[in-house]
Amino acid sequence: MEPVTTEQPQTEEVIDLRQYFNIVNKYKWRILGLALFAAIFSAIIAFKMTPIYSSTATLIIEAEQAKAVNFQEVYGLDSSRQEYYLTQFEILKSKSIAQKVIERLNLAEHPEFNKPPSAIAAFKASLKSALPFLPKKDTSGLTPQEQAEQEMQLLVKAFTEQLSISPVRKTQLVNISFEAEDPKLAALVANTVGEVYIEQNLTAKMGITQKAAGWLNERLSGLRERLDISEAKLQAYREQENLIDVAGVVGLTTQELEQTSEQLVKTRNDKNKLESIMRVINEYGRNNLERLETIPEITSHKVIQDVKKEVVTSERKVSELAEVYGPKHPKMIAATSELRTVKANLSQQVRALVTGIEKEVKTAQGNVAALEKELVRIRTEYQRVTAKESEYRKLKREVDTNRQIYDTFLSRSKETEVTSDFNAAVARFTDRAYAPIEPVKPKKGLIVALVFIATLGLGVVVAFVIEALNDTVKSSADIENKLAQRMLGLLPKVEHKKGTNLNIHYFFEKEARQFSEAVRTFRTSLVLSQMDKNSKVVAVTSSVPGEGKTTTSTNLAFSLGQMEKVLLIDADMRKPSICKRFGIPAYHPGLSNVIAGTEKVEDCMFTDDRSGLTIMPCGQLPTNPLELLSSSRFEKLIDALKGRFDRIIIDTAPTQAVSDALVISRQADAMIYVVKADSTRMGLVQNGVGRLLAANAKLAGILLNQVDTKKAGKNGAYQGYYDYYSYGSEHETMVEVKKSA
Template sequence: MSTPFPSALNSSAEQSGNKPNAEEVIDLRQYIKVINKYKWRIVLLAFTVAALAAVVALNITPQYRATATLLIEADQAKAVSFEEIYGLDSNRKEYYLTQFEILKSRNIAQAVVQKLNLKNHQDFLSEPSFVDDIKALKDSIPFIPKKEVVQLSADEQAAFELQELVNAFSERLTISPVRKTQLVNITYESSDPKMAALVANTVGEVYIEQNMNAKMGLTQKAAGWLTTRLSDLRVRLDASEGKLQAYRERENLVDVEGVLGLVSQELEQTSGQLVVTRNEMNKLQSIVRVIDEYGRDDIDRLESITEITSHPVIQNVKQTLIAVEQKVSELGQEYGPKHPMMIAANAELATVKQNLTEQVKRLVTGVEKELNSSKRNVTALEAELVRIRAQYQQLTAKEFEYRKLSREVDTNRKIYDTFFSRSKETEVTSDFNAAVARFTDRAFTPNIPAKPNKPLIVMLAFVAAIGLGIVMAFLVEALNDTFKSAMDIENKLSMRMLGLLPLVSLAKNSLFDVHHFYQEQGRSFAESVRTLRTSFVLTQLDKQAQVLAVTSSVPGEGKSTVATNLAFALGQLDKTILVDADMRKPSIGKRFGIEPYHPGLSNFIAGTATLEECIYHDETSGISVMPCGFLPPNPLELLASARFNQVLEQLKANFDRVLFDTAPLQAVSDSLVIARQVDTVIYVVKSDDTRIGVVKACLGRLVASNARIGGVVLNQVDTKKMDKHDYYHGYYSEYSYGDVQEASSKEITSSNVKPLKSA
């Protein structure tokens, strides 16, 4: 019973409900296996790259680094403090960042380049390179378009070269501030250790010198500017003082503030008097309105007015009236009305009443007069207040103008005094400037190059090459969709693995000996073939396997070699015939040295030769060989004819084992015709060569033609590349069959297989 093709297996598994696992488990052993497979290539690549890196590192010019350390002064020593002129605040963080950038500037770099004349130093002399040679060759070819070159004058060319030199110099210079300090490191890299130290120190010196020169120039410029401004300010001050004095004389001003104070006090007093007088007038007007309402003759009602009643004169008269009325009342109790004392008392009472009436009238008249007087006083005070207010406003306007002119004079005087003071300070300190920085450590000549670190380069190249080799190994392994082990056959094809045959090393331009199976150097190979035979026999114990066909996917997989050696192994147990059924490119006859004109299978099918005439007996192996015979123009029709079935029956009647070497499946369909008529098919796959997709397609064609597939043989396996866990159980590189093993194998096979009819 043949093993079904994977598609059939998958469909049957789905129908039965057995689903494959959705998740794939990462097997680290597979990765280790890949690395182990390519380990020597990876190591060779690593050592090769490391050797090349060592050669390159040895040819690299060593570079030396020298470092000088500067201290950027925050509080610089000054003869007199006048930082405002410079506009710098050295306590700010931006100040230090600015100084660091100045150290990196092209101005400093250009000054150092020119001072040390680095144009002719070896670090900046460009040597001809391969790229320059390519450019020169390109320019020499006439038909290649040339880039238009801009012609520069001598000065422009010199400036361009200087800028290029400054760029190269800046690439070698490193300015690195020390964090949280006022220190900055100046590092220069050169192939000359003395030059490295000299440049690092010169950069600091040029920076200090340029800063001092800049300050000196700024001081001198500030002094000139102050002198010019001072004369202008003197003129402005004199003009403002003249305006103030002229205003005083024009307005006759002596003490503006004193006069304004007196007028202000007078205005305040007059306003108070006006308020009091108005209150009195209002009060008198109220009394007059009441008098007019009561009537001037109604003395009794007038007496009821509070202002009149409370008057002292009225109160005295009333007291007198009360006393007289009491006296009249007392006398009236003692005397009669005509008594002289009563008459005198009544006359006195009449006189007092008459006096009260006159006093009330007089008081009313006095109130009116007093009201008129209050009105005149109010009018006079209002006029005075208007006059005082006008005077106050005039004085205020004069004071405003006076203060304005005074402020202008004071401002001009302060500005003049400030500029005069700064001018004198600048004049005194113009020849003194403290350095913006100082060296804490000067650069010294280094003894050991900073780069290249040759051991590190070689080590990194070695490690990188190993990593690259591993990646390439995984990439090659991922892209290689061929069969490399028995596990690949079983997992990727779901087919029975019958055995594997090792790759036989041959000398250059030599051919594989057809009888290598019987030679001493072929004992390992012969053992693999016998293992294949044993595996095939044991798997076909309960099946009819007298006639078998050997085929492959494409030419060159070694199917003819497998068929020949399997025939040798089966010939040791049974009567076997090897038939060359590849009528396209036959090779069996040539392998055994049979003459090309010897009749074979095609002659036997056509009936132009008998069985005995078509058979060649190999003396070494003892098997019978039927070559292809003449090459027919229509091999497919010949194999599909009824005559081929008769030939097959005759071969089965005369031999225990009939082995057909057929054409590759992908090339022609001859093998499919034969596969349908034989008992089983052995499929040969070349290790690490045949594509998986090709094998699946060919096996699918066999399954579609109802052929019985006995198993797969993995041929030409390079056992040196295989991991020990990949060795198929039937291959042992250190052992081979001896006589006892051979007899034992025959004994086992004879006891399990029924003897077939022999010729």
């Protein structure tokens, strides 16, 4: 079924275009004679045409008109914006301007606008009258006024068709052109259109100004009344609340509130501290002087410290005298009595200090209660004052707003009143129209030339014939329409010395930007098309030798190797070329040795120093390559290599030469078919693709190789591909593809 589909486009393509070419070539002199006859006939008609003259007047539309006082907003149109000029251009084209010009110049009576019907129009009228079933205009029910209006509309339509308004780019100038058979009439109409436009604009501005002045005067009385009412309310509120300086009163209240709050916090801290001391005193007991003396707040008191010093001095004195005198010695008795007196004084001072602390606690509690009461009073006063301030500000804002609106309207009213009788023209003439000397049409020479060229248009068929006779694959349309296959990309043709292969590492050269970008785009297209298929093994083939399949497979491996671990296998055991291009010795073992079992896989690998790519060359040329590729050892080898590499690229033999590619396609997850642009014939490609499809190969798509970019730029055959590849910067889209995958 699939081979049938591949042959179907071939049967449809067999069109004998050579017959068309031979017919055109046979009658080429007759075609030329017909073109000459048509040119002569058109020249006769052109010379009989009535000449049409065109005259142009130039206006400058002022962006800022001179005014006694600037109040542009009254007119509702900002003359500094582009929309202003566009509006003026449309006004110049309006029917109202056209109708006023027609009435002023009485063009309805002018011979050019009051011509008798032409021969064609007379024929149409006679035909309509002779054939009653044709639709006719019924004017019997129209009044004379309605008939005159219809005639005016027809006249305006004819007038506007001859009128042309064209602004001069990036200036304030606009050209008014009018075409007529009479050169004087053309100049007169062009000037009159400008004059009517200027007059109409002045009249409109005068009316708008007067209307604005009347409206402003009406609004002023109401605004004055609103201002008086709001001022009266504000003054009444001041008198009612006895307000002089609301801001100052609020500030004093705020300051008093802050100071009282701070004092209350400090007093509460002192009270809490004294109460904690009293809790300790009550816990120890007031009569337990020994424990009370250990309280830091008591021992740190200066009086207690002084008394303790006296106790220590007396104790030392008693101790010293006890070493010399006995207990009944007068000095010893006096020292002992003094010690008892000092200790009694210490106990008395401690009790006095405890009593003082009790009094301080009561005083602090009273102070806290008083400050809390005062704080409540101040807060209430603050709320009352702020409420007055809020109401006062509300009334004052209303007064300020009403006064501002009133002042604005009063100022605008005075401006409008003063300037109502002064308005500068919106436009003025820079160049008036004059009667032209030479007509603008008909352009007789151009008419004759166009007729001659149009008659020779049949010669374009020759180009189509030549293009159709070339049955090679030339563009993406051929691949997608005639082969019904996906186009994976294209590689541009690179100029190099004849008889030699392209530099194998050209992909990495600075001058290879376009070529490298094309390879990356091809790589991205391949990965995207196989994203959901996990295609690890990719085989590359072509129809015949010399189409660039080895170059394609090598550069694809280079591009994939920039972010994956890639193995390049030379499976073209008939005519291998990878060894020679990479400088690998001819005796280096490779694929054939591994399949035959004479060498290990590791010994058959070669690493390219420039790219870091791993390569398995062809190895020793076998006598039975097809049998080796069909063996189970080849299948096992590919399965084993899948676990070691992210991607395996296999360079196979051409499909038309041998069947190696068909055998390898069973192990490949995707097949890439390389076609040399403008070289390989369509039938050959169809045959090769058909053989792959018949073998159930997983054909990923077709790569168009060696595309002549100069030719592509001229004829646009690769438009949509070539433009993208010639883009300046390198698009590393593979990274994004990997992320999305």
